Amino acid sequence: MKTLIVYYTWHNGNTKRIAEMIQKKTGADICAIETVTPYPKEYRKASDQGKRETETGFEPEIKKLPYDVKDYERIIVGTPTWWYTMAPAVRTFLDQNDWTGKTVVPFMTNAGWPGTVIHDMMDLCSGAMISNPMEILFDSEGGPVLKTEESILNKWIEKLTK
């Protein structure tokens, strides 16, 4: 199945790390979502801005991706959890595309408070078949320590190669 991996990462590169693990195994095309206006570098400021944005459903402008969803059958979409939902930039990406007839694999990274990320992502992919959704836990300090067992992660990635 022709597959594209699209991810957003902001803090530690946790979501990027998972996306790259999938890429290694599947050989799929991969690209990152980036906002046109970067978030403040200071964690507290970015976090406060993220809170306001997730609460209002704000969709920040994102840079044009090097690949077009139209050209793929399956799109694997990764986001960090921001205030119990997907990062705002991922909301923009999902809202901007037509998912009719596509297979979407949503995955998210979190620090222990997963909220409704997967459900919220699925809501924005109307017309898609949702396949193998996955929540991946990193440490509760918001850091880069992977807490989901590697065997579970590898099993999931293995499924994506079929």
Ligand SMILES: Cc1cc2nc3c(=O)[nH]c(=O)nc-3n(C[C@H](O)[C@H](O)[C@H](O)COP(=O)(O)O)c2cc1C
């Ligand atoms: C603005 C912001 C809000 C966050 N909100 C949550 C949350 O609601 N629940 C949670 O479990 N983790 C939350 N986190 C932690 C991140 O989801 C987690 O560390 C993630 O793996 C970071 O991914 P990244 O390194 O790819 O950006 C938040 C982090 C940031 C920066």
